[in-house]
Amino acid sequence: MSNEKRIGVYVCHCGGNISDYVDVNKVVEEIKKEEPDAVIVKDLMFDCADASQSEMIDDIKKQKLDRVVVAACSPKLHETTFRNMAKRAGLNPFMLYHVDIREQASWAHENNRMGATLKALAHVRAGIAYVKSAEPLEKIKAETTRSVLIIGGGIAGLKAAIDLSAMDVNVVLIERSSKLGGHVAELGEIYPYYTAGSEIVKNLVDELSGRGNVAIFTNATVVSYSGYLGKFEVKVQRETSEITLQVGSIIVATGFDTYKPYTGEYGYEKVRGVITISELARVLSTAAGDGSAELIYDGRKVRQIAFIYCVGSRQKPPEDGGHANQYCSRYCCNAATSEALTVHRKFKDIKIYHFYRDMRTYGRNELMYESAGRSGSIFIRFDEDHPPLVAEEGNRCKITFWSSLIENQPVDMYVDLVVLITGMVPSHNEELNRALSLPVGVDGFYKEVHPKLRPVETNVTGILICGTSQAPRDVRETLSSASAAAAKAASFVLKRELELDPFVAFVDPGLCEAHQECIKECPYGAIELIEESGKKMAHVNSAKCKGCGACVAVCPTGAMQLKGYTNAEIKSMIGGLAR
Amino acid sequence: MVDDVKALGAINIDACFNCGTCTAVCPLSSGSSSFPRRMITYAQIGVKEKILESPDLWLCNYCGECTKSCPRQADPAETMMALRRYATIEYSPPGVSFISKMIYKSKAFALSFLIIFSIIPLILMLSLHGSINSTSIMLFSFFPEHYIDIIGVTLGIIIFGIMLFGLAKMYFMTRKGVTKSNTGPVRILKWIVEFFQTIFKEVLAQERLDQCEMKGWRQRLSSEWFIHMTIFWGFTGLLVTTVLGFLLPTAISVPLANGIYIPITEPIRLLGTLSGLFLIYGASMAIINRVNKSRVYSSYSYFTDWALLIFLLLAGLTGYLLEMAYYLNSPLITYALLTVHLTVVFDLFAVAPFTKFAHAFYRPLAIWLSRSHNYI
Structure with missing residues (x-):
């Protein structure tokens, strides 16, 4: 490459978002003055507009530009836009640098125009310095294995397996317990269409059976994994043997546990006739009733039932900062009103008193709430600070409640059955979490990269989450997220080759003295020690490397560097900024 | 008790979901008082003492604003009247209360x-x-x-x-x-x-x-x-x-x-x-x-x-x-x-x-x- 560099600099007004505070003309004039290599320095109303992009492409072609600096909004927004523009113009996309002068200059310093202008100028100088020492980079290509491992054989896992299988992807589904279907298999009728849980599971299993590309292992758990997106290697423990699977992506669908009330919580395990909604669901799923039957529970004829909501959910954090389930479990209000409707439908003359904090029967479930209220359910609100008390009195359960909607005086009433509407808690998966190093949020559920933009991905590329392993969900939402995860997994493994960002670590063989600090530090196991022509040195597996730079920081000899952010590039940027 | 009150006119009392619209529009309700909602709730859950211990029933003017604005057509005003009938029966001496009950019911x-x-x-x-x-x-x-x-x-x-x-x-x-x-x-x-x-x-x-x-x-x-x-x-x-x-x-x-x-x-x-x-x-x-x-x-x-x-x-x-x-x-x-x-x-x-x-x-x-x- 010749020493002469032909740089194009495009400073954006962003309609005024930038130029109202940053003196764009001054930036252009200064760069023109001080930068002989900048062949073109322009300001544009909107750099991202189609016309502006065409103008840039023209410039690159006609003026034979070999580097471009775009000074505009945040690269988060339009870096890809401009890199694609460079590609179309025949320029290596990584020879373009996107400088942020909106979020970091104009918006941040609205009350200091001079300062904002100087800061924008410094950023543009740094960008120019970067492109001067930039090297063309190529995206990393990785081969993929056309198969997906699904962990968890509940409805989410089954649904994901069906979807992937239909897309001609090989599926291995492993389930920790001895049978498929998880919690849902044990449930009776489920809102909104009153299909039994076991029926739903049966439908899913039937749909899955007879497919040549699905393997199901029950009583199987994950021992460890290695590899990267497109090429994972997972060791799975089956009853007697350990097997190794080659998969391109992994879907975690491990579900939830039901919250178990502590002894004495609303009289649980202390007062006779206090049960959880799961126990009620089991009773109802086997009870026949045509509307004239009587409900007998534990030898007691049930005429009045109290439902107590938000048990184990929306907990107040304790004073000492201990753990509390602060989240709303989301399914319970709906499940409880649904069970109430089942009770009203099957049995005669049963009153249900719903002690709730806030009814959250969202969406169409509102109709269930509406109809429960007209079928014999009474809704009574209580405040977080004044939960109802449950005690045993005679052969009945005595409920003492306070309701700010009435007059905040204690009111006593008697019921035959108390049902605690318990929420969902994260499933106990410590071993799996260790094996896959899965990220867990403050609530204990698996955490996605971004709740809106990347809802089924984890920060380990290629490992996806769905269903109630991620957050409390109902059946519909669980199945939707399972389909979403299946589609995402397919988008990885259906390509023969994956393109990954080129910003990975590389070793300067001349400088590496095999200190192995980098190997210890790498969180992704991407670095190994190799021997080349008799010399031991570090080697980076580009497909595994995420470009975090941890190895660069610990390398004592400076042999480890990051593509796209080499020491030379960073130094020249600092030089540009400090000018 | 709920059935008794229903027989006296509070036919639609179950429909109430405690929204409090009745209390909001009631000209008698002020500040923290929950008139007439509390009476409706007590009636729904059958807390007899609370109803008989309260003057609320007799304070109501039966202007009908609550019933006009009730989103569930639970008819709170008529419920208040039904509760009056109920209270009339309950306050009466034993024999009289029986006759009174029968008069209302049959x-x-x-x-x-x-x-x-x-x-x-x-x-x-x-x-x-x-x-x-x-x-x-x-x-x-x-x-x-x-x-x-x-x-x-x-x-x-x-x-x-x-x-x-x-x-x-x-x-x-x-x-x-x-x-x-x-x-x-x-x-x-x-x-x-x-x-x-x-x-x-x-x-x-x-x-x-x-x-x-x-x-x-x-x-x-x-x-x-x-x-x-x-x-x-x-x-x-x-x-x-x-x-x-x-x-x-x-x-x-x-x-x-x-x-x-x-x-x-x-x-x-x-x-x-x-x-x-x-x-x-x-x-x-x-x-x-x-x-x-x-x-x-x-x-x-x-x-x-x-x-x-x-x-x-x-x-x-x-x-x-x-x-x-x-x-x-x-x-x-x-x-x-x-x-x-x-x-x-x-x-x-x-x-x-x-x-x-x-x-x-x-x-x-x-x-x-x-x-x-x-x-x-």
């Missing part, structure tokens, strides 16, 4: 009750009457005055006894309720002052009912307040007339017994005549409203609602007819009308403890207790 029973209580005075009159002078009207020869007095006073004492029992029960229960929720100590002076405030402002002037925004005199004449005022004053006036007639025999009884003409300007007679007019106007208007169901408070009518109004109207009408027959000097018609009039009046008092009439006792007590205890 039309057949109510009708038989009325027939029996109409037959009793008829039999009394037919078996006790004296000589029938068909040429000139000798009222007290036909039916001796002291019989009327004895029967009237006996009935009065029984009715008053029943009501006193109810009032005492209500007083002790409700005082417990208002003491629980009141904000400060009750001073004896306030207790007394509020007693007179209640009598004058609430009972005599019916101040609470006069909250309507009707402007013109035509509208005011047909307002709930005016109708209720005319019934109240008409009834009270006639009661006073009767009592004065009993206490001052020389004014009415003696001349009547001797066939001496009593001029219209005679104070006691004037009071009776005017009161009768008031009563007839009020009772007719109330009946028309109920027939037309023109307002929320007149859209549901129970047997006892009709019974009370019809007896009031009949008492007024037969009284006038009686007077007319007397001055037209037709003895036989006069005797017949006297028989009917006394039967109707007997019935009116006999059904009082079982019907809506009970509110004439319970409501002032509730108002007094709530005023003196800073309740609501």
Whole structure:
């Protein structure tokens, strides 16, 4: 490459978002003055507009530009836009640098125009310095294995397996317990269409059976994994043997546990006739009733039932900062009103008193709430600070409640059955979490990269989450997220080759003295020690490397560097900024 | 208990989901008070004591705003009325409460009750009457005055006894309720002052009912307040007339017994005549409203609602007819009308403890207790 560099600099007004505070003309004039290599320095109303992009492409072609600096909004927004523009113009996309002068200059310093202008100028100088020492980079290509491992054989896992299988992807589904279907298999009728849980599971299993590309292992758990997106290697423990699977992506669908009330919580395990909604669901799923039957529970004829909501959910954090389930479990209000409707439908003359904090029967479930209220359910609100008390009195359960909607005086009433509407808690998966190093949020559920933009991905590329392993969900939402995860997994493994960002670590063989600090530090196991022509040195597996730079920081000899952010590039940027 | 209240008119009470719209629109509800929602909730869950310990039921004016704005058509206003009926039954002494319950629950029973209580005075009159002078009207020869007095006073004492029992029960229960929720100590002076405030402002002037925004005199004449005022004053006036007639025999009884003409300007007679007019106007208007169901408070009518109004109207009408027959000097018609009039009046008092009439006792007590205890 010749020493002469032909740089194009495009400073954006962003309609005024930038130029109202940053003196764009001054930036252009200064760069023109001080930068002989900048062949073109322009300001544009909107750099991202189609016309502006065409103008840039023209410039690159006609003026034979070999580097471009775009000074505009945040690269988060339009870096890809401009890199694609460079590609179309025949320029290596990584020879373009996107400088942020909106979020970091104009918006941040609205009350200091001079300062904002100087800061924008410094950023543009740094960008120019970067492109001067930039090297063309190529995206990393990785081969993929056309198969997906699904962990968890509940409805989410089954649904994901069906979807992937239909897309001609090989599926291995492993389930920790001895049978498929998880919690849902044990449930009776489920809102909104009153299909039994076991029926739903049966439908899913039937749909899955007879497919040549699905393997199901029950009583199987994950021992460890290695590899990267497109090429994972997972060791799975089956009853007697350990097997190794080659998969391109992994879907975690491990579900939830039901919250178990502590002894004495609303009289649980202390007062006779206090049960959880799961126990009620089991009773109802086997009870026949045509509307004239009587409900007998534990030898007691049930005429009045109290439902107590938000048990184990929306907990107040304790004073000492201990753990509390602060989240709303989301399914319970709906499940409880649904069970109430089942009770009203099957049995005669049963009153249900719903002690709730806030009814959250969202969406169409509102109709269930509406109809429960007209079928014999009474809704009574209580405040977080004044939960109802449950005690045993005679052969009945005595409920003492306070309701700010009435007059905040204690009111006593008697019921035959108390049902605690318990929420969902994260499933106990410590071993799996260790094996896959899965990220867990403050609530204990698996955490996605971004709740809106990347809802089924984890920060380990290629490992996806769905269903109630991620957050409390109902059946519909669980199945939707399972389909979403299946589609995402397919988008990885259906390509023969994956393109990954080129910003990975590389070793300067001349400088590496095999200190192995980098190997210890790498969180992704991407670095190994190799021997080349008799010399031991570090080697980076580009497909595994995420470009975090941890190895660069610990390398004592400076042999480890990051593509796209080499020491030379960073130094020249600092030089540009400090000018 | 819920089923009992439903049988008394709170048909749609289950539909309530405690939104509080009723409380928000209720002109009686203020600040932190949850009137009438708390009564509806207590009724829904069947907390009997809370309902009987509260004056709320009797404070309600039945303006109907809550029912008009209820998003679930749970009809809170009618529920309040059903609870009044329930409370009337509960406050009554044991035997009376049973009869009362049956009257509300069974039309057949109510009708038989009325027939029996109409037959009793008829039999009394037919078996006790004296000589029938068909040429000139000798009222007290036909039916001796002291019989009327004895029967009237006996009935009065029984009715008053029943009501006193109810009032005492209500007083002790409700005082417990208002003491629980009141904000400060009750001073004896306030207790007394509020007693007179209640009598004058609430009972005599019916101040609470006069909250309507009707402007013109035509509208005011047909307002709930005016109708209720005319019934109240008409009834009270006639009661006073009767009592004065009993206490001052020389004014009415003696001349009547001797066939001496009593001029219209005679104070006691004037009071009776005017009161009768008031009563007839009020009772007719109330009946028309109920027939037309023109307002929320007149859209549901129970047997006892009709019974009370019809007896009031009949008492007024037969009284006038009686007077007319007397001055037209037709003895036989006069005797017949006297028989009917006394039967109707007997019935009116006999059904009082079982019907809506009970509110004439319970409501002032509730108002007094709530005023003196800073309740609501």
